[in-house]
Amino acid sequence: MKTNTVLISGASIAGPALAYWLTKYGYDVTIVERSPTIRPGGHAVDFRGAVMPILKEMGIWEELLKYETRSGKITLVDKNNKKVARFPDGFTSGELEIMRGDLVKIMYETTRHQVNYIFNDTITALIQDEEGVNVTFKNSKPARYDFVFGADGLHSQVRSIAFGEENSFSSHMGVYIAIFTIPNFMNLGMDGLYYGTLGKRVGVFGSKQGTEAKASFYFCADRFHYDYRDIDQQKQIIRKNFSGEEWQVPRLLELMDTSSDFYFDSISQIKMDNWSRGRVALIGDAAHCASPMSGMGTSMAFIGAYILAGELRANNGNYQQAFANYETAMQGFVKRCQELAEGLDWFVPKTKFKHWMSQQFWKILPYTPWKNMMIEMPSKIANSISLKTYH
Numbered sequence: 182m183k184t185n186t187v188l189i190s191g192a193s194i195a196g197p198a199l200a201y202w203l204t205k206y207g208y209d210v211t212i213v214e215r216s217p218t219i220r221p222g223g224h225a226v227d228f229r230g231a232v233m234p235i236l237k238e239m240g241i242w243e244e245l246l247k248y249e250t251r252s253g254k255i256t257l258v259d260k261n262n263k264k265v266a267r268f269p270d271g272f273t274s275g276e277l278e279i280m281r282g283d284l285v286k287i288m289y290e291t292t293r294h295q296v297n298y299i300f301n302d303t304i305t306a307l308i309q310d311e312e313g314v315n316v317t318f319k320n321s322k323p324a325r326y327d328f329v330f331g332a333d334g335l336h337s338q339v340r341s342i343a344f345g346e347e348n349s350f351s352s353h354m355g356v357y358i359a360i361f362t363i364p365n366f367m368n369l370g371m372d373g374l375y376y377g378t379l380g381k382r383v384g385v386f387g388s389k390q391g392t393e394a395k396a397s398f399y400f401c402a403d404r405f406h407y408d409y410r411d412i413d414q415q416k417q418i419i420r421k422n423f424s425g426e427e428w429q430v431p432r433l434l435e436l437m438d439t440s441s442d443f444y445f446d447s448i449s450q451i452k453m454d455n456w457s458r459g460r461v462a463l464i465g466d467a468a469h470c471a472s473p474m475s476g477m478g479t480s481m482a483f484i485g486a487y488i489l490a491g492e493l494r495a496n497n498g499n500y501q502q503a504f505a506n507y508e509t510a511m512q513g514f515v516k517r518c519q520e521l522a523e524g525l526d527w528f529v530p531k532t533k534f535k536h537w538m539s540q541q542f543w544k545i546l547p548y549t550p551w552k553n554m555m556i557e558m559p560s561k562i563a564n565s566i567s568l569k570t571y572h
Contacts, residue, residue, distance in 0.1 A: 184207060184208065184209050185207075185208050185209065185327040185328065186208070186209045186210075186211070186325075186326045186327050186328075187200075187203055187208050187209065187210045187211070187326060187327065187328045187329075187330065188210075188211050188212075188213065188304075188314075188316055188324070188326040188328070188329045188330070189210060189211070189212045189213070189329075189330045189332050190212075190213050190214075190303070190304055190329070190330070190331050190332060190333040190337070190338060190339045191212070191214065191331070191332035191333035191334060191337075191465070191467070192212050192213075192214035192216075192219055192285075192289065192298060192300070193219075193220065193285055193332070193334065193465075194226075194281075194284060194285060194288060194332075194465065194479060194482050194483075195332035195464045195465025195466070195467070195482035195483075195485065195486060196212050196214075196330075196332035196333075196464075196465075197212065197285075197288035197289060197291070197292045197296070198239075198288060198482055198483050198486035198487075199330060199332060199464055199485075199486040199489060199490060200212055200292050200295075200296045201239055201288075201291060201292050201486070202486055202487060202489075202490030202491065203490050203493070204292070204295040204296060205490075205572075206490060206493070206494045206572075208493075210295070210296045210297070211296070211297040211298075211299060211324075211326070212292075212296055212297070212298050212299070213299045213302050213303065213304060213318065213321075214298065214299070214300050214301075214302070215301070215302070215303045215333075215338075216300065216301070217300055217301045218300055219285050219286060219289045220282070220285065220442075221282040221285075221286075221441075221442050222281070222282045222360075222361070222362055222441070222442020222443075222444060223280065223281030223282050223285075223360065223442070223444060224280075224281060224360050224395060224397065224473065225250060225252065225278050225279065225280055225281070225386075225388070225395075226278070226279060226280070226281050226284060226478070226479040227275025227276075227277070227278050227476050227477075227479065227480070228245075228275050228276055228277040228278075228279075228479060228480055228483075229275040229276050229476075229477070229480055229559060229560055229563035229564075230276070230480065230560060230562075230563025230564040230565075230566075231480075231484060231563060231564055231565075231566050231567075231568055232479075232480040232483050232484050232563070233276060233277070234568075235483055235484065235487050235568075236277075236483070239291070240291075241287055241288075241291055244287050244291075245277060245279055245284070245287065246277075248279050248280065248283040248284075248287070249277060249278065249279055250278055250279060250280060250371070250388060250389070250390070251278050251371065252278065252371060252372075252373055252386060252387075253369075253370060253371040253372035253373065253387065254267060254268075254372050254373075255267065255268040255372070255373040255374075255375065255386075256268075256372070256373070256374055256375070257374075257375050257376075257377070257540065257543055258374050258375070258376055258428070259376070259428075260376070260427040260428045262374075262428065262429075265540055265543075265544070266540055266543035266544040266546075267543065267547060268543065268546075275476065275480075275559070275563075276560075280388060280389070282442070284479070299318075299321060301320065302318050302319055302320045302321050303318065303319050303338055304316055304317070304318060304319075304329075304338055304339060304342065305317045305318060305319050306342065307329060307339070307342050307343055307461060309459045309460055309461065312327075313325050313326060313327050313460065314326050314327070314328070314329045314459075314460050314461065316329060327460065328460050328461070328462070328500065329343075329460065329461045329462075330461070330462050330463070330464055330489075331343070331461070331462070331463045331464070331467040331468075332463075332464050332465050332467055332482075333467050334465070334466045334467055334470070335351070335446065335447075335449060335451065335466050335467075335470045336409055337463065337466075337467035339461065339463065339467065340451075340463055340467050340468075343458050343459075343461040344453070344458060344463075350451050350452060350453050351449050351450070351451055352449060352450045352451075352452055353403075353404040353447055353448075353449045354447075354448045354449055354450065354472060354474075354522070354523075354525055355401055355402070355403070355448075355525060356399055356400065356401055356402075356447070356448040356525050356529050357399070357400055357402055357418075357445070357446070357447050357448065358397065358398065358399050358444075358445070358446060358447075358448055358473065359397070359398040359415070359419050359437075359443065359444065359445045360395060360396070360397045360398075360443075360444045361395070361396055361436075361437055361440035361442055361443040361444065362388075362393055362394070362395060362396075362440055362441070362442050363385075363393070363394050363395070363396050363433065363436040363437075363440060364393060364394065364436070365387055365388075365391055365392065365393055365394040366394075366432070366436075367385060367394070367429070369385065369386070369387040369391070369394060370387050370391040371386075371387040371388070371390070371391055372386075372387055373385065373386035373387065374386075376428040376429070376430075377529070377530075377536070377539075378426060378536075379530070379531060379532070379533065379536055380400060380401035380529060380530075380531045381398075381399065381400045381401070381422070381423065381426065381529065382397075382398075382399040382400075382528065382529050383396070383397070383398055383399075383423070383426070383428065383429070383430055383433065384396070384397040384399075385397075385429065385433070396433045396436065396437070396440075398419050398422075398423060398433075399448075399528070399529050400422045400423070400529070401529055401531050402422075404447065409446075412443050412445075415443070415445035416437055416438070416443065416445075418445070419434070419437065419445070420434060448472045448473065448474060448522075448525070449470065449472060450469075450470055450471055450472050450519050450522065451466065451467070451468065451469055451470040452469070452519070453468065453469070455508055456468040456469070456504075456507075456508055457504035457505075457507075457508065460500065462489065462504050462507070464482070464485050464486060464489055465478075465481070465482035465485060465486075466478060466482070468485070468515075469481065469485075469511070469515040469518075469519070471515070471518045471519045471521070471522055472519075472522045474521075474522035474525065474528070475518050475519060475521045475522035476521065476559055477518040477521060477559065477562070477563065478518075480563055481511075481514070481515060481518055484511070484514070484566065484568070485507070485511055487568065487571075488506075488507050488510050488511060488568070488569075489503075489504075489507045490571075491569060491571030491572075492504075492506045492507050492510075492571075494571055494572070495569075495571055510566070511566075513565075513566075514562075514565060514566040517562045517565055518562060521558070521559060521562060526539075527539055527542065
């Protein structure tokens with residue numbers, strides 16, 4: 182039998198997860214990544230529910246446990262660092278929590294001997310015919326593949342080329358976010374603090390067993406244009422929006438300049454009727470970003486990779502049927518995961534009344550039945566998809 186060749190755009194999480202299963206099923210896989218190497222940093226990501234057996238079957242479970250981190254108590258404070266309210270314990274952590282950068286490293290090490298990685302390059306054109314896809318790159322020579330998969334995130338290049346402009350599918354949720362690593366100068370251990378004013382929230386969370394911390398900035402704004410790859414411009418946006426704020430904000434803005442893993446983006450969702458067009462298909466955030474507020478993006482990426490590769494194998498070359506089955510299996514699950522992230526007013530309130538209501542809500546939540554409901558709901562959704570056995 183002919184070995185099918187596959188190009189995956191994106192070396193973060195969904196791409197290597199898909200590559201793992203495809204190489205297991207005999208595909209010849211290449212991953213192209215815009216960055217010069219795998220990208221470190223980022224916030225903690227969670228695994229919950231139906232994805233857990235997949236991680237064990239992939240043989241990465243024990244390695245994930247070595248890097249497991251778990252957020253401690255999370256306290257809301259005022260400008261004098263005095264407690265205002267507290268999130269319920271376990272509110273933000275899944276069954277397994279790991280820093281995004283550690284997960285990316287594990288997936289790269291797991292796949293790099295079976296997968297051809299091309300860094301510092303990107304796709305510029307895709308031309309399909311009945312037998313394959315001709316791909317043009319920014320730096321590499323043109324090549325031909327049987328399939329191309331976009332696993333290149335919220336601002337997917339593959340999606341833009343094959344499906345249309347991002348604005349056609351992106352739903353901005355009215356908030357922007359920045360995250361970067363700093364010294365744990367507040368000696369938080371693994372605990373976290375949030376400070377908020379109208380339309381803004383700043384957090385500091387211990388990480389790496391308390392040896393460092395992650396700073397996070399959220400602010401409300403309508404969609405605006407900025408360069409996704411201009412970090413200096415993005416830092417200026419944060420300075421402009423948080424200049425004059427109290428608490429630890431001035432110190433955090435100083436530390437922002439020395440951070441090596443600054444991340445900035447809108448909190449948005451991707452909503453599409455279908456994720457495939459001919460021999461090109463999307464996976465992970467490129468297909469169905471639920472935003473960081475859902476806590477489900479990583480689980481969705483791994484589950485989608487398992488199903489997409491499994492359906493290609495099960496349908497023995499009938500990729501149209503495989504892609505249709507993949508979409509059918511995932512779409513209801515994706516819709517439920519995206520709904521988890523709706524209603525950001527509780528987290529970044531924009532009016533004085535909503536700000537006051539939010540603080541009162543978090544004060545009483547640990548003592549009400551709502552606490553268990555809010556903790557259990559993500560787990561119920563995470564277990565709401567049934568997975569086939571493909572091998």
